[in-house]
Amino acid sequence: MTPVTEKGNQTREAILDRAVDLASVEGLEGLTIGRLAAELQMSKSGLFAHFGSKQDLQLATIGAAAARFKATVVDPALEEPEGAPRLRALAERYLDQVNNYSGGCFWAATSVEYDDRPGPVRDAVAGSLNAWLGELERHARIAAVDHPERLAFEIYSLVMGANARYRLTGEERVFEYARKAIEQLLPRRKRGTVGA
Secondary structure, X not given: OOHHHHHHHHHHHHHHHHHHHHHHHHOOOOOOHHHHHHHXXXXXXXXXXXXXXXXXXXXXXXXXXXXXXXXXXXXHHOOOOOOHHHHHHHHHHHHHHHHHOOOOOHHHHHXXXXXXXXXXXXXXXXHHHHHXXXXXXXXXXXXXXXXXXXXXXXXXXXXXXHHHHHHHHOOOHHHHHHHHHHHHHXXXXXXXXXXX
16 A cells, blocks of 8 residues: 555545544534544545545445444454343443434434435445444344344344433433433343353
8 A cells, every 4th residue: 555545545534533423413414524534633625535425425424334243343342252142232332322423323313314305325324324223133143032123123123212312311320221221121140051
C-alpha cells in the first residue's frame, strides 16, 4: 500500500468514525458532506472524493457502525467459552455498547429513522440488525436455550428500551433494570454440565 493510499484510508476511517457519532445524534438524514467537512475541518470537495453521494456516505456509515459494533461487542465476547458464558458476554457487551456512540445506540437511532422508508439505506440498517439478532439466536441455540429466537428478541427489546428511556430522561438506572432483566433470561449453566 502506498503512503497516499494509506493516508486516504486513514482519512476515510476518520470521516466515517465521526459520521457514525453524528448519525447516532442527528440520524443518517442529518449527515451531509458539508456538515462533516466542517466538523473535520476539510474541504467539501476533499470529503466528496471519498463518497460520491449522500447515500454512499450513509451506507458507508452503516458499515462503519457495524464494524465498531463487531469490534466492541462480538469480537471480545468470542474470547469466552462457547455456550452460556459467550451468550452472557454478548448480552452484557450489547447493553454496554449504547455508550459507544455520542447519541446513544446507533442502531436504535437509525432503525427508528428508517423503519418506514424503503430503499438501500433501510435495507442496510435492517440487514445489520437481522444479522445481530441471528448471531444472538445462534449463540442461544449453542447454550441450549429453549426459545433462542425469543431470547434474542427479548435481549434486543430490553437494550432498545433502556436506550430510548435514557435518551429521553437521562435516568441511568434503566441500564441496571435492563441488566437485571437480561440476567434473569440467560441460562445459568454451561451446556453439558450438571448443577448451577
